[in-house]
Amino acid sequence: EAGVAQSPRYKIIEKRQSVAFWCNPISGHATLYWYQQILGQGPKLLIQFQNNGVVDDSQLPKDRFSAERLKGVDSTLKIQPAKLEDSAVYLCASSSRAYGYTFGSGTRLTVV
Amino acid sequence: DQQVKQNSPSLSVQEGRISILNCDYTNSMFDYFLWYKKYPAEGPTFLISISSIKDKNEDGRFTVFLNKSAKHLSLHIVPSQPGDSAVYFCAALKMNRDDKIIFGKGTRLHILP
Numbered sequence: 001e002a003g004v005a006q007s008p009r010y011k012i013i014e015k016r017q018s019v020a021f022w023c024n025p026i027s028g029h030a031t032l033y034w035y036q037q038i039l040g041q042g043p044k045l046l047i048q049f050q051n052n053g054v055v056d057d058s059q060l061p062k063d064r065f066s067a068e069r070l071k072g073v074d075s076t077l078k079i080q081p082a083k084l085e086d087s088a089v090y091l092c093a094s095s096s097r098a099y100g101y102t103f104g105s106g107t108r109l110t111v112v
Numbered sequence: 113d114q115q116v117k118q119n120s121p122s123l124s125v126q127e128g129r130i131s132i133l134n135c136d137y138t139n140s141m142f143d144y145f146l147w148y149k150k151y152p153a154e155g156p157t158f159l160i161s162i163s164s165i166k167d168k169n170e171d172g173r174f175t176v177f178l179n180k181s182a183k184h185l186s187l188h189i190v191p192s193q194p195g196d197s198a199v200y201f202c203a204a205l206k207m208n209r210d211d212k213i214i215f216g217k218g219t220r221l222h223i224l225p
Binding site for chain 2: 091
């Protein structure tokens, strides 16, 4: 089975610019997660979708971050405007049940 | 408030010896504990898990031990191999509507030749 696809792999932007990340989950996985992993820390959940509905976005900085999952398949995560502290790896994961998370390779964002 | 703690940022072990990675947690309601392995420039991959009703789970060279009274779990790798060099994340899961996994900060394991 194909894995979780993410793009781009790397992105460098200036602060106050906007950026968007894309995720294509494993086919048939109803649940999709976006995690932020800052260097030296474990992944932190930003948002969780069940199909195209949001289950948990309590740790998403909603003043600058937004995410959507149109038609319950692909998802995009946007940051607008970016801050220096947003530099991190953004991981997408999908599962048919949380026990079997599969992560994508991540997008490494550097904000300068 | 960290619910899953990995207090050792890094660990170096001689090839062929046992690697022991430790993890502590604060929430006694977790149902499963999981270990993920992460290589640079790749996403974390699932390694092994243990249900909260068990105290040991073994899979090849990997064994996870759970001590519920101490709220502590450990991952043993025997024998350690060069390919085991990676960052290991301890994670915990409470099975409910959310099924949200909470990760520790990770421990970087170096296997020395």
